[in-house]
């Protein structure tokens with residue numbers, strides 16, 4: 001039958017009956033896209049995998065627990081035939097042919113009247129790859145091409161310059177803790193589309209090196225601020241560049257809203273009438289301990305973690321942190337910006353009841369090639385930081401989770 005290449009088409013299945021025969025791995029892989037397409041799905045199968053069963057429990061599909069029976073395809077617009085019984089599959093596809101229902105067969109592509117392409121999504125389009133080689137359909141080949149196209153669109157190495165949809169205004173992008181691989185896919189795409197990038201010292205600097213030469217990269221710390229506060233000068237720079245019609249990315253370390261002043265920038269942009277897109281990032285508060293083998297929670301050890309800024313000492317009147325209460329918590333304390341003040345912080349925690357032998361780990365420049373972990377206790381941490389010359393940026397973890405991993409020092 002399959003002498004000619006398949007004709008590609010996009011089925012609009014909203015509210016239309018799709019019959020799936022067999023509730024195994026094939027159904028499990030295909031059902032999410034059928035559900036996303038809004039199809040009215042009837043699964044006919046005596047058994048199903050736990051994931052398929054969960055879709056039925058959630059009401060996303062209707063499941064009849066029985067084998068295929070003649071007549072099941074009568075009302076279908078489309079069928080996926082994937083039982084483990086070849087003979088039943090053959091009977092079902094014969095019925096599909098009779099009712100003129102397009103059908104996919106997992107066990108015999110040549111007997112099918114439709115083929116499922118390898119699909120992926122990016123930038124508001126669906127990429128669907130079908131082979132034209134009707135003799136040897138190699139799913140790995142089509143999947144590899146799909147991956148290359150989708151990955152290229154996502155990381156910006158494959159661009160459609162005249163048609164690309166530019167994100168208007170400013171994108172506040174969380175760049176993750178430092179390793180360039182730890183930015184989100186969306187963040188990376190927006191970077192690739194940017195005309196101007198205003199970046200902090202912290203964050204994935206290596207990504208800036210990859211940007212094409214026409215992209216203007218501005219170091220946020222070096223914006224001359226004259227009569228303004230530094231943050232106001234950054235806000236003004238974002239607004240000015242956006243007003244010139246440029247795509248602006250404000251690249252920040254970690255997540256924009258974790259001690260990142262992201263909302264101040266979002267507010268300034270809103271006041272200036274500039275659209276703002278926020279792209280969350282992987283915060284150093286969780287990822288840096290993780291990269292050094294420290295889970296911020298662990299079953300039977302810590303049921304909570306609290307992230308605290310240590311940029312002002314506990315006795316500083318500007319401090320908003322209730323250190324005596326933190327001393328009473330049994331979970332993990334994660335302190336950012338606390339290297340300079342760790343002596344005072346440890347002293348205060350111990351004074352308010354935290355045991356002096358509570359384990360402490362300092363992870364400097366986490367997720368980068370320079371990552372370094374130094375272990376201490378609340379009693380020894382001030383001296384250890386001095387002796388070992390621990391420098392910012394570092395995440396400080398206080399609590400028993402420090403000792404649960406296989407590795408306790410770097």
Ligand SMILES: C[S@@+](CC[C@H](N)C(=O)[O-])C[C@H]1O[C@@H](n2cnc3c(N)ncnc32)[C@H](O)[C@@H]1O
Pocket residue numbers: 177178202203253254255256257258259260282283284285288335336337338363364365366367368392393394395396
């Ligand atoms: C101004 S805060 C910004 C936090 C950021 N928004 C986030 O979600 O990770 C900067 C502090 O984050 C921590 N930090 C950020 N990146 C780090 C890294 N790669 N290694 C260790 N600490 C890091 C340090 O405590 C640093 O002083």
